[in-house]
Amino acid sequence: MDIFVVGLSHKTAPVAVREKVAFPPENMQPPLQQVLALPDIAEAVIVSTCNRVELYAAGQNVEAGVQQLKHFMADYHQVPFETLDKHLYVMQGEEAIRHVFRVTASLDSMVIGEPQILGQIKTAYGYAAEHKSVGLILNRFLHKAFSVAKRVRTETNIAGNAVSVSFAAVELARKIFGSIEGKTVMLVGAGEMCELAAKHFINNGVDRVLVTNRTFARAEKLAEEFSGQAVLFDNFHEHLHQVDILLSSTGATNFIIDPDQVSGALRLRKQRPMFFIDIAVPRDIDPRVNDINNVYLYDVDDLQGVVNANLKERHKEAEQAEEIIEYEIGQFQLWMAGLEVVPTIVALRQQIDGLRQNELDKTFANLKHLSDKDRKAITAMSSALINKILHPPTRVLKQAQQDANAQQYVDALQTLFDLEISAPQGKLKNLDND
Amino acid sequence: MSLNIVLFKLTLGLYAVTTGLYLFSAVANREGSDRWGRMALLVAFAMHTVTLVARYVEAGYTPVTNLHESLSFFAWALAGTFLVIDWRLRMSVLAATTSTLILVMMLFGSLLPMHVQELNPALDSLWLPVHISLAFLGNAVFTVAFVAAVFYLLQERMLKSKKFSALYYRLPSLETLDMINYRCLTFGFPLMTMGIISGAVWAESAWGTYWSWDPKEAWALITWFFYAALLHGRMTTGWRGRRAAIFAIIGFALLLFTFLGVNLLLPGLHSYTSMGS
Numbered sequence: 110m111d112i113f114v115v116g117l118s119h120k121t122a123p124v125a126v127r128e129k130v131a132f133p134p135e136n137m138q139p140p141l142q143q144v145l146a147l148p149d150i151a152e153a154v155i156v157s158t159c160n161r162v163e164l165y166a167a168g169q170n171v172e173a174g175v176q177q178l179k180h181f182m183a184d185y186h187q188v189p190f191e192t193l194d195k196h197l198y199v200m201q202g203e204e205a206i207r208h209v210f211r212v213t214a215s216l217d218s219m220v221i222g223e224p225q226i227l228g229q230i231k232t233a234y235g236y237a238a239e240h241k242s243v244g245l246i247l248n249r250f251l252h253k254a255f256s257v258a259k260r261v262r263t264e265t266n267i268a269g270n271a272v273s274v275s276f277a278a279v280e281l282a283r284k285i286f287g288s289i290e291g292k293t294v295m296l297v298g299a300g301e302m303c304e305l306a307a308k309h310f311i312n313n314g315v316d317r318v319l320v321t322n323r324t325f326a327r328a329e330k331l332a333e334e335f336s337g338q339a340v341l342f343d344n345f346h347e348h349l350h351q352v353d354i355l356l357s358s359t360g361a362t363n364f365i366i367d368p369d370q371v372s373g374a375l376r377l378r379k380q381r382p383m384f385f386i387d388i389a390v391p392r393d394i395d396p397r398v399n400d401i402n403n404v405y406l407y408d409v410d411d412l413q414g415v416v417n418a419n420l421k422e423r424h425k426e427a428e429q430a431e432e433i434i435e436y437e438i439g440q441f442q443l444w445m446a447g448l449e450v451v452p453t454i455v456a457l458r459q460q461i462d463g464l465r466q467n468e469l470d471k472t473f474a475n476l477k478h479l480s481d482k483d484r485k486a487i488t489a490m491s492s493a494l495i496n497k498i499l500h501p502p503t504r505v506l507k508q509a510q511q512d513a514n515a516q517q518y519v520d521a522l523q524t525l526f527d528l529e530i531s532a533p534q535g536k537l538k539n540l541d542n543d
Numbered sequence: 544m545s546l547n548i549v550l551f552k553l554t555l556g557l558y559a560v561t562t563g564l565y566l567f568s569a570v571a572n573r574e575g576s577d578r579w580g581r582m583a584l585l586v587a588f589a590m591h592t593v594t595l596v597a598r599y600v601e602a603g604y605t606p607v608t609n610l611h612e613s614l615s616f617f618a619w620a621l622a623g624t625f626l627v628i629d630w631r632l633r634m635s636v637l638a639a640t641t642s643t644l645i646l647v648m649m650l651f652g653s654l655l656p657m658h659v660q661e662l663n664p665a666l667d668s669l670w671l672p673v674h675i676s677l678a679f680l681g682n683a684v685f686t687v688a689f690v691a692a693v694f695y696l697l698q699e700r701m702l703k704s705k706k707f708s709a710l711y712y713r714l715p716s717l718e719t720l721d722m723i724n725y726r727c728l729t730f731g732f733p734l735m736t737m738g739i740i741s742g743a744v745w746a747e748s749a750w751g752t753y754w755s756w757d758p759k760e761a762w763a764l765i766t767w768f769f770y771a772a773l774l775h776g777r778m779t780t781g782w783r784g785r786r787a788a789i790f791a792i793i794g795f796a797l798l799l800f801t802f803l804g805v806n807l808l809l810p811g812l813h814s815y816t817s818m819g820s
Contacts, residue, residue, distance in 0.1 A: 266572060270712065284702065287718030379781030382717070399703060403784045411705045418707045 116163030270419035290314035298359030350377035557587035614652035620683035670745035681734035688727035689795035692788035
């Protein structure tokens with residue numbers, strides 16, 4: 110029994126392909142049933158988001174299973190097999206485990222550390238559980254993936270810093286003011302980005318909003334929206350000293366805020382810091398404002414630079430996350446390997462014992478003169494012999510299980526002795542422990 | 544080796560552990576990773592307290608009469624002050640820096656003659672513990688202000704230039720750093736003032752004059768005036784941020800010179816606290 114993955118993502122397929130093979134969430138039962146009906150698929154989960162479509166499966170015959178999954182995807186969505194195949198990636202065993210752990214922990218996302226993917230995989234697993242397409246292996250596997258994602262989130266800072274311009278502005282404000290609760294924001298001019306940033310500030314505790322615009326009616330409308338106060342554009346400078354954070358995005362071709370005005374405002378507010386965000390192009394605020402003590406001025410490029418630095422920081426954190434994932438892959442493989450060790454030992458013993466029994470019967474049929482005592486002695490001897498023979502391989506196998514490299518021995522034994530075993534269909538206990 | 548010296552070395556080791564744990568926590572930058580450092584600092588501080596008590600019992604006087612003892616006492620006051628601040632603010636980078644300073648003082652102290660000396664009769668007074676405790680507590684508080692000021696300037700530079708190093712992601716906000724600076728000033732200044740006044744009263748009873756302009760007194764007064772100016776600026780004209788940070792750093796340099804430089808370079812009435820005999 111092994112785990113394998115067939116799928117495509119933003120890394121291998123353009124949106125034109127991804128949208129063709131997406132599985133709509135309101136209709137998951139038919140595809141899950143069809144996948145499960147495939148001869149070499151024992152368990153399956155279908156993940157379908159706007160950035161990836163992936164099938165996670167478990168089965169004995171990986172090669173056949175993979176082919177069946179590929180054809181299923183093409184047939185189900187009525188896409189030519191050749192067109193689809195070149196975008197598909199296939200992974201099995203350790204590689205597949207790593208992939209799913211990385212996806213769930215948001216390391217494979219377009220924006221590393223974005224929080225949605227974990228919920229999406231959980232939903233996909235939910236559908237699979239609902240339609241009973243998951244069993245012992247994928248149940249355990251997906252739960253493990255969720256706990257790995259949680260570990261990554263709590264033990265690394267992967268989702269720590271803002272990766273959008275407007276959130277970056279809020280974070281910078283926090284770096285300057287500590288808390289932005291009770292601070293005053295002024296919007297100069299209007300623009301989509303400006304309004305979005307203002308909303309973030311308000312959601313994060315800013316409680317007073319001043320709005321100014323060349324068209325006073327527009328200012329009044331926005332002020333109403335933010336339950337703020339509209340200010341005449343002609344004398345908005347007179348309110349500057351009340352403002353902690355100023356967002357500017359007018360269509361002006363010249364600077365509308367100069368260093369002298371800011372210095373004056375700063376004196377009135379006893380040098381309490383001010384944060385200017387200039388989203389306008391061409392810029393609204395004289396860049397020399399940034400040279401004044403306790404004043405911080407960021408334009409669009411500066412904010413983008415912050416976002417890039419934050420992304421870099423996330424990539425650094427991702428390295429730590431990869432280490433966590435490597436460790437957890439080992440842990441999961443240990444469990445996988447353990448799955449087959451005991452059944453293999455049992456099957457081997459049964460096989461040899463069956464042979465012994467056959468040979469004894471044959472021998473006793475030919476040697477009718479043997480007394481009961483002799484028969485007992487011969488039986489005991491044959492038992493002792495197979496016990497002695499089986500002892501070392503059993504010991505090695507159990508040791509290998511602890512060292513997490515039992516799979517090679519299990520495979521070898523199954524091939525050499527032609528053993529027929531299947532994964533135990535035991536109770537699904539201990540699933541939610543981790 | 545007498546008990547207090549064994550304990551001193553043990554304390555030194557504990558401070559080394561504390562510093563290591565705090566450095567690790569500062570680099571790791573994880574929520575809650577500083578709790579081991581804080582725990583170690585608490586243990587080290589407790590051990591240090593025991594060390595000072597042991598030395599007091601052995602010597603029969605408050606152990607602040609030579610440079611080894613003074614450094615140890617200074618480090619102890621700094622550890623205590625920082626524990627109080629760190630308990631509320633939890634900042635690994637500041638903690639790592641402060642514990643490194645403590646460690647350096649202790650290492651310096653361990654290189655000096657450590658044995659208990661005969662008490663100079665001039666120091667045999669109840670004013671000794673009062674004067675010295677106030678002075679060193681003030682010094683400790685100003686040291687924390689200095690650490691916060693250094694990081695304020697570093698972070699302010701990054702915010703102005705828009706170039707962020709790894710440090711940026713590990714520092715508290717400018718407001719918090721400035722607030723530490725201010726709080727330390729409001730606690731440190733009265734301590735320092737009382738330290739100087741108690742010294743003057745003691746001088747009057749011991750030498751018959753409140754003020755004799757020996758180098759220590761002169762430099763202490765200069766430092767006092769400097770911090771007074773900063774406090775005044777902060778409270779009346781809204782000095783803050785960068786300027787306040789620069790003042791706190793210069794103030795600390797003056798303070799360090801008053802403590803160490805005067806003893807080592809300028810002989811005077813306070814010279815018993817030199818390198819030891």
